[in-house]
Amino acid sequence: MNPSRIIKPLTLGINISLISACSAVSDSTVRHEKSSVKKPNIVIIEVDDLMYRFTGKLGRHFVDTPNIDKIAQTGVYFSNAVSQGVMCGPSRNSLITGLYPHNLGFYRNGQMWNLPENIWSLGGAMQRAGYKTAWIGKCHVHPPIPPGTPSISAENMKYMGFDYSLASWDRYMLWRRIKRGKSTEGFAYFDYLKKLGLFDRYVEDCKRKNPYTSLPENAYLDGYFTLMTEKWLAENKQSVKPLFLWLNYSLPHGPYDVPEKYYKIYEKRDIPPPMSDDFGGVQVPACLLKDNKAASIEKINKKRKAYAATCTCLDKLVGRVLESLKSNNMQKNTVIIFFSDHGIFMGNHGRIHKGTLFNEVTSPSLIIAYPENFKQGYIEDSPVELLDIVRTVLDIGKAEKRDKDIPFGNSLLETLKKQSDKVADNSEKRYVFSEIEGARLCFDGRYRLISTDKGELLLYDIKDDPYELKNIADKKPDIVKEMVNETKLWYKKTGHPLPAGYLKESGHLKEFKRKNFNIKE
Numbered sequence: 221m222n223p224s225r226i227i228k229p230l231t232l233g234i235n236i237s238l239i240s241a242c243s244a245v246s247d248s249t250v251r252h253e254k255s256s257v258k259k260p261n262i263v264i265i266e267v268d269d270l271m272y273r274f275t276g277k278l279g280r281h282f283v284d285t286p287n288i289d290k291i292a293q294t295g296v297y298f299s300n301a302v303s304q305g306v307m308c309g310p311s312r313n314s315l316i317t318g319l320y321p322h323n324l325g326f327y328r329n330g331q332m333w334n335l336p337e338n339i340w341s342l343g344g345a346m347q348r349a350g351y352k353t354a355w356i357g358k359c360h361v362h363p364p365i366p367p368g369t370p371s372i373s374a375e376n377m378k379y380m381g382f383d384y385s386l387a388s389w390d391r392y393m394l395w396r397r398i399k400r401g402k403s404t405e406g407f408a409y410f411d412y413l414k415k416l417g418l419f420d421r422y423v424e425d426c427k428r429k430n431p432y433t434s435l436p437e438n439a440y441l442d443g444y445f446t447l448m449t450e451k452w453l454a455e456n457k458q459s460v461k462p463l464f465l466w467l468n469y470s471l472p473h474g475p476y477d478v479p480e481k482y483y484k485i486y487e488k489r490d491i492p493p494p495m496s497d498d499f500g501g502v503q504v505p506a507c508l509l510k511d512n513k514a515a516s517i518e519k520i521n522k523k524r525k526a527y528a529a530t531c532t533c534l535d536k537l538v539g540r541v542l543e544s545l546k547s548n549n550m551q552k553n554t555v556i557i558f559f560s561d562h563g564i565f566m567g568n569h570g571r572i573h574k575g576t577l578f579n580e581v582t583s584p585s586l587i588i589a590y591p592e593n594f595k596q597g598y599i600e601d602s603p604v605e606l607l608d609i610v611r612t613v614l615d616i617g618k619a620e621k622r623d624k625d626i627p628f629g630n631s632l633l634e635t636l637k638k639q640s641d642k643v644a645d646n647s648e649k650r651y652v653f654s655e656i657e658g659a660r661l662c663f664d665g666r667y668r669l670i671s672t673d674k675g676e677l678l679l680y681d682i683k684d685d686p687y688e689l690k691n692i693a694d695k696k697p698d699i700v701k702e703m704v705n706e707t708k709l710w711y712k713k714t715g716h717p718l719p720a721g722y723l724k725e726s727g728h729l730k731e732f733k734r735k736n737f738n739i740k741e
Contacts, residue, residue, distance in 0.1 A: 259350065259617055260590065261463040261554040264609075265541065267534060268308060268358060268390065268473040269574065270560035272585040274531045282492055283528045284485065287539035288587075291558050295589025296598045296636055300665050302654045303562040303584045303606050307511065307575050308360040308390075308473075311561040311606070316341050316361055316380060318610045318626045320655065323715055325722030327657035328511065328575065329360070332723045337364040342610055343381025343466070345623035349614075352383055352461040354452055357445040357468030359387035360561075374408035382466070386448055390470040391441050391477070398426040409441055425477070431526060432480040440479065442471045446537045450544045457548040464617070467541065471534040476526035478533035485532060486525045494520060494567030500689035505676045507658035511575020512565055520567035527566055555590040555616055557609060568687065577661040577670045578688055579680075582654045588612070594636040603652040603665040608632050628714065651706045657720045662703045662710070667696075669703040679703075 277289040277297075305311035309329045310321040317324070317339055326332040343353050355377040363379040365371065377385035388394075388409050397404070404410040404419075413419040418439050425433050437443040449467050456463055471478070497517070515523075538558075545551045563581045565571045574581045584606055588594065607629035614624050615633045630650075654661040659672040668688070670678040679693040679700055693700050711717065 258553070259462040260593075261550055262346075262351070262465070262613055262616060263463075263541070263545070263554055263556050264466045264613075265469070265538060265556065265558045266312075266357075266466065267469045267471060267558075267560045269562070269564045270472055270531070270534075270585050271527075271563045271566045271580055272560075272583050273580075274472075274528060274566070275535075275585065282489075284532045285535040287535045287542060288558065290542070291538075291556055291589045292587050292597070294591045294596050295556070295587050296595050296600050298586040298588075298604050298632075299599050299601045300603045300663070301559070301584050301586040301606065301608075302582045302603070302652050302661065302663055303560075304654055306562045306577065306581050306654060306656055308561055309362070312360045313362060315561075315606055315609065316343070318342065318607065318628055320607070320628065320653075320714055322655055322711075322717035325718030325720055327655065327720050331657075331721040332362055334362045334723075335364050336723070339364060340623075340626065341380040342613060343377070343464075345381070345614060345619050346464040346617055347381050347383070348623060349617045349619040350461055351464040351617060352456060352459050353381060353464045353466075354384040354386075355380070355382040355466045355468070356384075356386045356449050356452065357388065357442075358390045358470045359468065360390070361387075370406055372406050384452060386445075388441070388445075388470075390473055392470075392474055394441065395426050395475055395477075398423055409444060412444060413439060431477060432483050433477050435479075437479055442469050442534065442537055445469060446540050449541055453544050453548050453550065457550060462617070463550075463554075464613075469534060469537065471537070472527060472530035474530075476523070476530050478530050482529040482533045482536075483526070486528050489525075489528075491521070491524045491528055493517070494524070494570070496568055496687050496689055497570040498689075499569055500691065502678070502691045504678075505659065505670075505672045505674065507656065507672055508576045508578070508670070509571075511656075512571045512573035514570050515567070515572050517570075520570070520572065523572060524567055552592050555588065555594075557586075557588050557613070559584045559586040559606065559609070575656060577654055577656060577659060577668075579668065579682060579686070582661060582663075588632065588636055590636070593638060595638055600635055601665065602635075603650055603663050604632060605629060605652045605654075612636075651703070651710070653707070653710055655717075660707060662707045664703070667699055667703065669693075669700060669707075671704060671707060677704075 274283045275285040275288050276283065277292045303311050305314045305321045307329045310326045313324060313326055313335065314321050321327050324332060346353050359377060361380060363376045365376055365379055374387050375385045377387045386408060410419060413422050416439060418435060421434060433440050438447045545554050562574055563583045564574045565580050568580050610626065611629045611631040612633055615631045649664055652663050659670055662669045666681060666683050668680045668682060677693040677700055678691045679696055680688040681692060
């Protein structure tokens with residue numbers, strides 16, 4: 221790969237200025253910046269499958285999450301944020317490239333191998349802005365690795381603009397690999413366990429029926445991510461460059477196998493049952509149920525307790541990261557961006573899992589905190605997208621103009637600032653979107669319209685019906701018409717959707733690069 225390549229505009233019905241994700245910036249660039257004030261560090265904490273009702277400040281107060289609550293208390297919680305993709309791969313690849321899932325033809329896990337070579341990435345943009353960049357943790361991003369590079373390499377995220385990369389599969393994928401007796405060679409986490417003499421113990425944990433791990437917390441996968449984060453922060457506390465860290469936890473995604481002490485917290489604690497066990501008698505389109513499944517109330521209640529334990533374990537690890545920032549004197553000059561790639565049903569509507577467009581799954585629990593300069597304990601209820609994070613990070617990091625010219629998302633910086641009294645501008649209503657294969661969501665902060673390729677329409681008013689039990693599409697034809705038109709306009713602005721799995725075909729990958737990226741030496 222030639223990191224000096226420049227990518228020409230992407231022509232998916234829009235004008236996108238894309239640049240190489242891999243060009244680095246020397247320390248001297250930072251030392252000679254016009255501004256004498258060092259840019260803030262930026263720490264992204266991305267978690268997996270967090271349902272917002274299973275946190276303290278943001279939820280119903282039955283789960284202990286004091287550290288996540290602290291981020292919310294010292295920052296801005298975006299109560300009406302939506303994830304543009306509602307499975308791990310689509311959400312993460314969309315976010316890091318600044319594109320929507322339909323620009324990549326990536327709606328469900330497994331529908332894409334590698335991203336096109338030299339595609340624009342947020343990591344690369346932050347390198348060019350003078351940041352020292354790091355990716356630590358779970359990785360469902362598919363970097364454009366050169367031929368012959370192992371697909372499981374911990375360093376693969378270097379191809380997405382990260383100076384330091386410790387990328388891993390999540391706990392479920394690693395657990396499944398052990399269960400199937402496949403090779404464990406080349407996995408950084410497995411190598412770490414072998415070095416500690418704990419690998420055989422891990423294998424036994426995967427095979428036995430106890431719900432919790434017997435590993436020490438730092439040997440548990442997410443504990444390992446935390447340990448490596450603490451190490452990286454300590455090693456770079458004197459860095460001339462500001463730091464951009466993207467930490468990706470596998471928690472609270474299943475298997476729900478956190479250390480036993482977290483299970484004990486919830487053994488005798490009552491966990492509220494799900495708020496609804498159906499969809500209000502409405503016939504739900506098949507595409508909204510494809511990637512989740514119905515479950516008995518007994519199974520749901522058992523899972524909810526285990527899930528609560530994983531959320532509290534996650535919170536403890538997040539607290540360690542916050543403490544590490546404090547102990548390394550980074551706390552005051554660090555922006556923290558916390559969110560989940562998407563949510564999960566966790567029993568509501570009588571179902572578990574995700575891959576749908578209902579509120580439990582599209583809500584990412586987005587919080588942005590920078591107490592020195594941003595509002596604290598503030599709830600912003602105007603609709604936003606996870607893609608807004610990209611522009612916000614570029615603004616905070618004073619990225620180069622060519623990187624700020626990405627086409628999608630809105631910067632949230634003015635909304636975040638302490639001195640800003642900015643309220644959502646209702647003179648021009650904003651619509652935000654999420655999508656799966658065969659359907660998409662249009663949301664204006666109150667009404668949520670789900671429309672399918674087959675013409676099925678579900679309209680919910682979350683002000684009066686927060687659990688989406690009443691489809692009022694036939695009662696609000698004017699709102700339906702308006703939101704259908706806005707959805708068409710969105711596609712017109714963002715490009716015609718690519719077929720699912722488009723980039724899995726090598727021929728399509730070459731065609732996509734040739735036609736849409738117009739790469740030249």
